[in-house]
Amino acid sequence: MTNEYIFRAEKLNKFFGPTHANNDVSISIQKGEIRGLIGENGSGKSTLISLISGIIQKDSGMMFLDGEPYEPKTPLDAFNHKIGTVVQELGLVDGLPIGVNIFLGRLDMFNKNGVIDLQGLYKAASEHLSYWNLGKFPVQNLASTLSVEEKKMVELARALSVNPNFLILDEITTAISLNNRKLLYSIIEQFKKQGKSVLLITHDLEEIIKITDNITIMRDGVVVDTRKSCELTPDILKRLMVGRELSGSYYRNDWEDQYEDDVVLSVCDLTVEEHFEDVSFDLHKGEILGICGLSDAGIHELGETIFGVIKPQKGSIYFISSNEKIKVKNSIHARKLGIGYVPKDRDKQALMINDSVENNICLPSIEILQGPFGYIRPAKMRKLSSKVVNDFEIKAKSISQYIRGLSGGNKQKINFARWMNEKVRILIMDCPTRGVDVGVKAYIYSVMNEAKKQGLSIIMISDELPELIGMCDRLLVMKEGKVVKTFYRSSGFTEESIMEVMM
């Protein structure tokens, strides 16, 4: 007799100290089903995924795979049971070649008289990548040479290499751009056709409704509901996740491009080889300028170059205040002039994870806090960080708590909020809502909107079109390193028309 469920969990429980991370969680996934899993940060999704993929062990409850009891002790156990996982906890090993990373833990299959047959492995890895159309990677190179997005694609390749019947994808789409998302969707489609199942976690509500069959909603460690995707709208989902009505739309509700005529930043003929060329634009006071493009369009590098982290081969960036035109020399100069930068990768580029909330908040403002003889009064630092924690409703036990222990949303709030000091005139934000839940998203948008009205100019770089459409006054679309079109809020922009220019 064939079992109609590929995976079943019954009354799973997991505690972390006093936190009941998974409370009697039961979930059943059919063969050929694409299931979405959604919930706010800290709702227990990642814990459930970690239990299934063997990263942590359950405290009580039962799991069944294809009708058989299933008790994974390690991630390798999960692989051997044909469960492919792309989860946040299992990254790549930077110091090993890409090919080895793909078959990590299963190198025995390339064992040739006790030696690993690297040539065979690399060949298999390349074939595997091209079979799934995942792009060309130099499989001999170390994983450390890859970008965040490329790493995710290699992790996906690793998950697919176990020939899984059940694929688990944890927030993979937030890290990848639109063209790779299309690819991912087609892979998911293929799984469905073969009667295999996928469990997908994402914070992107439109996306999850579009590509899944059913969606399971978690809140505070409990499964709240499972609904058919076709009957859901983003608003219903939001309400189910948060457990209460979110007031109105979380984007801007006006459709005019509203900003002053004063130019605050002027970018002229900016060129960085291999990334973008001859980019020119003006940023106005109180404007939110969006920049979007596919993965090779150079949008993230453009942001880094404007802040001065990357040195351009050609062109200049001018900061303009009260008719004075100042050429921005580097990131140190940029910060001193009043330009802030919110990086995409908050754990690696923005925050000191083994340091306190206080030090992380004060970091960009240290020179403002200085008194005579460079004296930084500890009381001033405490005051500033307490204020930021209160103003931005950051959930931390105290300002001395280490960043490592905060949820993604609260980390992002710190990454963003610490630049909102009186000196900053221009803020460059790279994927400002990456991997945060709807509550924090709505909060960040409302703060952006408020700051814009106060005269802050924002460059918003993002892979997510809905938020750009929802927030920007103007939108620059980049393709292969060039600005191909500018959209204006007043003339209206739709996802379709932007996609057409981008692809």
Add this chain to the structure above:
Amino acid sequence: MKKGLWSSYQRIFPFISLILLIIIFSIIVGPKFWSVDNLVNIINQVVPLILGGAGMIFVVTQGGCDLSQGSALALVGTIAAMASNSLGFIAYFPVAIFLGALIGAFNGVIVSKFKVQSLMVTLAMMITLRAIVVYITGGQVIYVSSSVLLLDNFAIKISIFVTTMAVMYYLFEYTKIGFYSKVIGENEMVGIYTGISVDKYKILAFMISGIMAGIVGALTVGRIGGVDPAMGNFFELQVLMSLFVGGVPVTGGAGSKIYKLFIGALILSVLQNGLILSRVSAEVSELVEGIILIGVVFFTLYIRSKFIQVQSAGEN
């Protein structure tokens, strides 16, 4: 509760080690351990370690190390002594400080601008500077003018020590130099992406380390009463040991504190002094020293990893 305990262990463990050592040696050695002569001995040993460590701590906090301190100390001491012999005592300290800063700047520029590991740069520097010292002195002891010898006065030495340490404490704990050094040690990328001149603060850290080596060099020449080409041998390792034993994280970052340097230097000096007074043979004493130090460093690291877990959970 259990969680609160880890947090306090992290703070008090080095203190407990120090107190235990003192108690053990008070029993084994007896009253001789507390005699004025011996206390002065310990202070004489601790002072250069703390001064050198106060410079080194900036570099270590940034995640690097400065192995050239011992050789820099010898070269600076030699040249400053020669300068005071020809130009008068007035040139002694300015030359020492300037030359120390110069050596440090050289280290710093290579480390930051050419992106070479500080371990390699300063190791090469250590060998090069020592060779220059031997070349200049011809391997002989050089005698110095009587005014330099006055530096061996306890009061003068202590006042130089207190003033210098007050400045260093201020720089490290209360200015952006210290703050940014901790940022660089935690995660250099974060420094770059928040618009901090990482290169500048690296160079500055090595300059401070060089200057402190210069000051220790000047005091050492005064203590010996001349220039000995072998002076400062292994000094940098003793300094690094003091920092690590005191609980400064080997990887640098936010856990670095000046008080940890004090504790570490005291532990090291009391241990060495106590072992000598206990009349343990040289080989055995080094073995015991090594084992105890490994133990202390192991427990310090273990406790720190627990501490990070606890701080992340937000318990105090």
